Amino acid sequence: MTVTLITGGNKGIGFETARQLVELGHTVYLGARDEERGGKAAAELGARFVQLDVTDDASVNAALATIDAAEGRLDVLVNNAGILGDGPLSGPKALLVFDTNAVGVVRVTEAALPLLRKSSNPTVVTVSSSMGSFWAVTNPERPESGLSAALYSASKSAATMLTVQYAKANLGIKFNAIEPGATATDLTAALGIGRPAAESATTVVRLATLGPDGPTGTFTDELGPLNW
Numbered sequence: 001m002t003v004t005l006i007t008g009g010n011k012g013i014g015f016e017t018a019r020q021l022v023e024l025g026h027t028v029y030l031g032a033r034d035e036e037r038g039g040k041a042a043a044e045l046g047a048r049f050v051q052l053d054v055t056d057d058a059s060v061n062a063a064l065a066t067i068d069a070a071e072g073r074l075d076v077l078v079n080n081a082g083i084l085g086d087g088p089l090s091g092p093k094a095l096l097v098f099d100t101n102a103v104g105v106v107r108v109t110e111a112a113l114p115l116l117r118k119s120s121n122p123t124v125v126t127v128s129s130s131m132g133s134f135w136a137v138t139n140p141e142r143p144e145s146g147l148s149a150a151l152y153s154a155s156k157s158a159a160t161m162l163t164v165q166y167a168k169a170n171l172g173i174k175f176n177a178i179e180p181g182a183t184a185t186d187l188t189a190a191l192g193i194g195r196p197a198a199e200s201a202t203t204v205v206r207l208a209t210l211g212p213d214g215p216t217g218t219f220t221d222e223l224g225p226l227n228w
């Protein structure tokens with residue numbers, strides 16, 4: 001049985017990823033910062049709820065300790081939790097967006113690494129964004145070039161780079177970053193864009209179910225490699 005942890009699993013792309021991985025037979029730990037919303041989501045899917053706020057070291061460490069006690073290992077980590085942080089820029093808002101979208105990846109990955117090292121096929125998927133691609137935001141032919149989301153873009157550039165650096169430093173573990181595709185979720189509600197989360201989740205699931213010889217250190221969307 002593959003043991004999988006998904007952060008931000010109570011709604012959106014994370015929730016649909018949890019649903020699809022449960023259907024594939026994974027033991028899914030659905031991480032959410034809110035006990036009530038997370039517990040309800042996990043119960044609906046047949047997943048296991050763990051309280052997990054990616055900005056809180058104690059919460060992250062407790063969640064991984066719960067998985068360690070029950071499973072003794074972790075096979076798949078999906079770093080999915082994220083926020084847009086739109087509106088006027090400020091120092092506190094920048095700290096919150098980077099804490100969630102970039103530092104959160106470090107917090108959860110560092111807590112998960114000892115358990116991932118006990119897996120025979122360890123895989124980490126970071127749900128990043130093409131908004132963090134320098135190529136996409138400077139390419140007039142790409143929709144990202146017409147969108148302004150400074151803190152989101154910069155924090156997702158960091159999330160992608162962290163993924164590449166983790167891949168280089170941990171050769172036995174696959175680390176891949178993805179752009180899931182424009183998706184209609186609470187995160188994009190103000191933009192009114194995107195396809196159903198279940199469609200985008202298939203890209204997350206594809207990277208979360210790679211075999212031992214699968215790629216590492218990549219940044220892809222559903223069509224293949226994306227430029228950095």
Ligand SMILES: NC(=O)c1ccc[n+]([C@@H]2O[C@H](COP(=O)([O-])OP(=O)(O)OC[C@H]3O[C@@H](n4cnc5c(N)ncnc54)[C@H](OP(=O)(O)O)[C@@H]3O)[C@@H](O)[C@H]2O)c1
Nearest residue numbers: 008010011012013053054080081082129182183185186187
């Ligand atoms: N939608 C798109 O078009 C799109 C495109 C590219 C990349 N992405 C990425 O896809 C991922 C999922 O986003 P989504 O579109 O599914 O948005 P969403 O529906 O707003 O879901 C975001 C999830 O992250 C959780 N979260 C936020 N802050 C958290 C924290 N501090 N600790 C733990 N969980 C936290 C949210 O929990 P709460 O319910 O408690 O807020 C929610 O479960 C994000 O990383 C996003 O950047 C989305």
